[in-house]
Amino acid sequence: MRVGESVQRVDGPSKVRGTFAYSSDLHAEHMLWGSTVRSPHPYARITSIDTSEARAMPGVHAVLTHEDVPGMKLYGLEIQDQPVLAFDFVRYGGEAVALVAADHPEQARRATQKVRVEYEVLRPVTQAEDALRPDAPRLHPDGNVTRHVKIRHGDQVARADVVVRGEYEIGMQDQAPLGPESGLAVPDAEGGVDLYIATQWLHVDQQQLANILALQPEKVRLTMAGIGGAFGAREDLSMQAHACLLALKTGRPVKISYSRPESFVGHVHRHPGRLSYEHGANTDGMLVYVRARILLDGGAYASSSTAVIANASCFAVGPYRCPNATIDGIVAYSNNPPCGAMRGFGSVQNCYAHEAQMDKLAAALGMDPVELRIRNAMETGTEMITGQKIDGPVPVAELLSRVSSMPLPANVSRPLPVYGEGKGGAVGPADLTAMPGGVSNTTHGEGVKRGIGYAVGFKNIGYSEGFDDHSTARVRLSVIDGRPRVEVHTAAAEVGQGTVMVQAQIAGSELGVNDIVVLNADTRVGSAGSSSASRQTYITGGAVKAAAEAVCQRVLGLAQSELHPASELRIENDNVVGGDGRQIVPLATLLGDAVIEETREFHPRATHRLDPETGQADAHMQYAFAAHRAVVDVDTELGLVKVVELATAQDVGKAINPLAVQGQLEGGAAQGLGLAVMEEIQVQDGVIRNASFTDYLLPTILDMPPLRMDILELGDPNSPYGLKGVGEPPTISSGPAIVAAIRAATGRDIRRVPVRPHDLTL
């Protein structure tokens, strides 16, 4: 396994066969099942909680409330504002109020219904705009504005020849990981606990749990369990503290596994938003200014809202040169379900707006939309609206020209219906699956119009604004059964993205050893940071590279001191070889019983906090770019959309595992397509109306078209191997390109996503 090779997932076959053990499959002898009492109200005062009836039920071993939380009663990634178990108030529908542990999951579930919680129901704040009103109820001590990012760049009163304005609304998307929140907490004999958990960041969970449980961090040990996707949904605690509290209380292993509806209220979502934009440009199409107000609804608790709104603001104008900008990015508390991290992290919402604006501007100028974008495209050295001069390859114009010059898919011919007797005597056109509406037989070509749309987006890779981003790797070389073996140990969460393969490839490349084992992630090694922000290949990859290089140095030092004092050596294919490639000594012989182990921390370059008044700073470490072209067929009478093809060009710097890169580009585009045309958590009066996969629709194979990919490897001079983070850019511009294509097909001014059939017809 070497860097640059396409390597298949180690867990691929077991997942396909259905034998892979997910966190929901965990089991321990004598374990109890935990279940959660949740608030039916989005906003209410808790007047009493009576657990006596639930406690008296047979098979019930514990019923816990906030009074049973021994340590900090509040937690949160950025602001500690979320109760482990609600006290005084509940602030969203589905908030955890009490816990039950019982012998059987059904009994636990029944016991939750016997926990009597009395509420004084309050009128919820269900719109972010309402939360900002002076007479709105104060949902948290510091008020309802979680963060207001101000960017003041250049001339604040600049004027332009051509001005376009637009208002845009983004619905609430869910990460919808197929594996629901689940884990197993096992108490030890010394008051500590082991938690087996599918998470995105073991160490931040550990630190938060230690605070909640009032234990030293070393008493709370976490081990990564089989994960069924994450996409941001597992950055915050869900059932972690609850399972640990129940396990420590009962002295028995406790498992909690959410149902699908519970999962929808058990994790944060993508922020819905309302965005108002004004773009000014000269008649030659060059941007003069952008003024924008971005209002995101953060819901009941902060989660990662303050970082999400920073991204939404920093990247508000898109990857374009813009000398003057006035951006107000506001994220507010409300009584809606809490919102936080999701793939794209603030860059998705604004991309819908800035790309719609660029199309509007092109139309106002009578200019080709791709040409307008290319004319304004950022390049290396361009000063962003935050004042940061962007370095490394910035191939915005190239990505756009590549996607726009790719061949277009053939037009579906639309003659009279082609009838035939298909399987089972089917009567209808030859291939309904190519039509909007698919097998539902809604059109045989009637009303169908084609549209083509373009979008480009960018975002930061890694943590920003002064956060000390780092990861830790331990690499150990020893001889097992006569063969050299490398063990790589990090705490990087494998969330489906393939970090385990990347780590093995990097260690394999650096050490020239064939047998590489990546140990399961746990907290026995230092923090890797989260599997988010498209950062793990860069940061943990960098740590593995550094540790492997250190091991390599020691091996070569050993070889030089014992054998070849002067020659230039390296390791290749389990052997130490000379500069000419001649084998000098097998690694197994050189090492014998020796074990060489090195641990390294990797820190990328530092970033700085945005100035609170001007939003100016070198706030981000690396930037990644992708462009998409979408071709859609729209049934203009029924408002149904068939995405015919997506094409993308993305600079990944260096593809460590090209197969996994392709997977990220495809999956990310599918998730972008979901928000564009179907995925929305519908919240009414603070309550989710579609908390199931029956009515929260994810794209199927008949919705996601083939993806034409052009993967560029332009090499970032600052990063390991020149790589760039890959996971998020595909989700940013894919949806906006689709919406642009729908606008082109229908001629309608679409201001809201997801686009619904009635938006296109009534």
Add this chain to the structure above:
Amino acid sequence: MEFLQPATWEEALAMKAAHPEAVPIAGGTDVMVEINLDHRRPETVMDLTPIRELTEWGTDDGVLRIGAGVSYTRLIDELGDRLPGLAIASRTVGSPQIRNRGTVGGNLGTASPAGDAHPPLLAADAEVELASTSGTRRVPVREFFTGPKRHTMRQDELIAAFLVEPAPGPQQFSKVGTRNAMVIAVCSFALALDPARRRVGTGIGSAGPTPLRAVDAEAFIAGELDWDGRRPPSDATLSRFGELVAAAAKPIDDVRGTAAYRRHALAVMSRRCLAWAWATPPHLWGGGARSAPEGL
């Protein structure tokens, strides 16, 4: 939860008489979802999958009698030529796995206004055969549904089969969902032409408290169609038909769509279904086809 598993149909009827509260389960594609989502916790469940009679179909005096436990997959494969409308509808049910398990009997038992089989059964004027220890009765599907998820069955009855004539003419079905597969209907429409009797049947799904017929639309279009000459209906006729179908719906705003959109979509779908049905080549007109329509 008590789990009953009768080995024979007679035993099933006896058990149902003794346990009228027992929830019958065949494919489980509705019942298990409801249990999973905690919408219902039946005290007693009766498994009908071992009963062979329910999975059989045959012809009885020119009418198809199809066991309640025949899966959608089998309907498509074995009966698609004789029941094209139901086959098109069956193809829109869930995923291949769901179509392998799900049954029309279960669809009728659940009686959801969104059940995909209901509109084609309404359009074709099918009957439901209900059985109990005290006997068997046949209820027209058009009288079967009494409210949202409610029907005319007695507590001691089970659905034995449904009966429907092999298509006497072209049939169509169309369903709007917000994705291109595996979706519950926002609304749906079925059409069945009976050229010999010069009748048109319709069925509307997911746009009212029960599956509905568009009775006025049926009467209007049956009178307008040029049954002898087979000239295509005019645009004005198609539009009027669509309007009457839309007017027959009683839709609401809900999580899947708005009432206004449902009416709009029904008008579009019904126009299109009629045009497709009428343009069906003569050799595919089924039992009622007597001569080729003009212009084809």
